[in-house]
Amino acid sequence: MIEPSGRRERKKAATRQKIADTALRLFLERGYDDVGIRDVAAEADVAVTTLFSHFAAKEALVFERDQGFERGLVRAVADRVPGEPLIPALRQEIHAMVRHCTAPEAAPVRSLIVSSPALRDYEESMRLRHADALAIAIAAELGVPETSTACRTIARFVIDAFALACEAAEPGDAVDEVFRMIEAAWDASRLA
Amino acid sequence: MIEPSGRRERKKAATRQKIADTALRLFLERGYDDVGIRDVAAEADVAVTTLFSHFAAKEALVFERDQGFERGLVRAVADRVPGEPLIPALRQEIHAMVRHCTAPEAAPVRSLIVSSPALRDYEESMRLRHADALAIAIAAELGVPETSTACRTIARFVIDAFALACEAAEPGDAVDEVFRMIEAAWDASRLA
DNA sequence: TCCAAAACCCTAACGGTTAGTGTTACGGTC
DNA sequence: GACCGTAACACTAACCGTTAGGGTTTTGGA
Structure with a gap:
């Protein structure tokens, strides 16, 4: 009774994709605030409740x-080659994420997001x-409690690196610059 | 034609205060999601449009x-005694803010916020x-461009310290712990 | 063949927010 | 002391995202 194999899954994924594609197209054409949910649903030929x-x-x-971003980050910590230090592994992952977000083909979506406070x-x-x-x-990897302030701090700093680099003029350089600071912070914590 | 002195200002402030007080009281009594804007406006005896x-x-x-928090932070940077280093000044300010937010009398409001994703x-x-x-x-203080990645990084780290400490079991200790890391990050940046 | 569940649809509403349009009360001016 | 501009407020009516309620079709499996 489990394992909903085949057609059902494909149809569901197709519907989801059609909604997302339609929405993005309309948003880029007319602006995020000038396209309503009812517009998206109508254009994608689904009910509003289905969209939601x-x-x-x-x-x-x-x-x-x-x-995939969250999964990628967690994997960068958990699945790294044995002996590889934590921070450089995260630096590499953030580099990849930033490249992804600042690629030329992502520019229209980027400016869409920047133009809308809600987004x-x-x-x-x-x-x-x-x-x-x-x-x-990170806490699991180091065997410390999940609520460890140092772990949560490093995690936040890493996410900050991502956010700041995406907005910087030279994203790649910005990642390296912030990670030099994170590396120092890491060494100053009791986790290193 | 400027300088709307006196009664008008006082009446406006009184209205604002009455709305805020009424709202907080109702939220604490019945829960944030179970009190509508129309309820607050009615109870405060103002129109919904006035509330907004x-x-x-x-x-x-x-x-x-x-x-006041934002103003306090900016002042902690700009108005500090000459020669006082930046990071300790910020640490002190964050300490004060955290004490303010984790004080016993702030607990009801705290739990109200925590209980609502919107808040x-x-x-x-x-x-x-x-x-x-x-x-x-910070950028102004150091005479570097506002878009300086290092400045924006330090600023984010400081705000992270505030957020993390407010949720920590020992807020004061958490501030100190995060600021040891921030201090190291600061020293590793090109700004120190 | 038939069933249970998943996916979907429709209608109607709720709640935050805003536009449009007055009305009052205050502050400054002659 | 009468007068005018405007800030603050009120009322109505809607817009828009979101959800509840209740039904229909499609699918996978027994």
Whole structure:
């Protein structure tokens, strides 16, 4: 009775994708605030309730791909080659994420996000969740309690690096600059 | 034609205060989500539109006093005694802010905020604004461009210290712990 | 073949927020 | 002391995101 194999899954994924694609297209054409949920649903040919069964909020329509970011961060901590130090592994992962977000083909979506306070706030709240997940992963890796202030601090700093680098003129250099500071902070903590 | 002195100002302030007091009382009595804007307006005996002319959003009704935080941070940078190093000055200010937020009499409001995702998100977006303001103040103090990555990084780290300490079991100790890391990060930056 | 669940649809509403349009009360001016 | 501009407030009516309630179709498996 489990394992909903095949067609059902594919159809559901297709519906979800169609909604996301339609939404992004309309947002880019007419602006985020000038496209209503009812517009998106109509254009994607689904009911409004169906749209909300796939996406928790209007803002989520824009951040379809960012689900992998959190997983990537946690993996960068948990699955790194034995003996590899933590911070450089995270630096590498943040580099990849920043490259992804600042790639030329991502520019229209970027400016869409920047132009809407609602989207900016939503993105920041996503980052907070990422930081919490990362803190838990780091704590698990080091064998300290999840509530360890030092772990949570490092996790936040790493997410800050991501956020700041995405807005910097030279994103790659910014990642390195912030990570020099994070490395020092790490050495000054009791975790190193 | 300027200088609206006297009665008008007082009446406006009184209205604002009455709205905020009423709102907080109702929220604490019945829960944030179970009190509507129309309830608050009716109980405070003002029109809904009047309420929104004083407060930008429902969430802002809960964060009436936090306007001073940003000012305090900027002042901690700009008005510190000559020769006093930057980071300890900020540490002191954050200590004061954390004490303020974790004081026993602030507990009901704290738990109100924690219990509502909307309020938590709003608080975090306020902190982002504080970080931006602080970054600008630091940049001005050091005579570097506002967009300096190092300045923005330190500002974010300081705000992180505040957020983490407010949630920690021992807030005061947490501030000191995070600031040891910030101090190291500061020394590793090109600003020190 | 038939069933249970998943996916979907429709309608109607709720609650925060805003636009449009007055009305009052205050402050400064002649 | 009468007068005018404007800030503060009120009322109505809506917009928009979101959800509840309740039904229909599609799918996978027994």
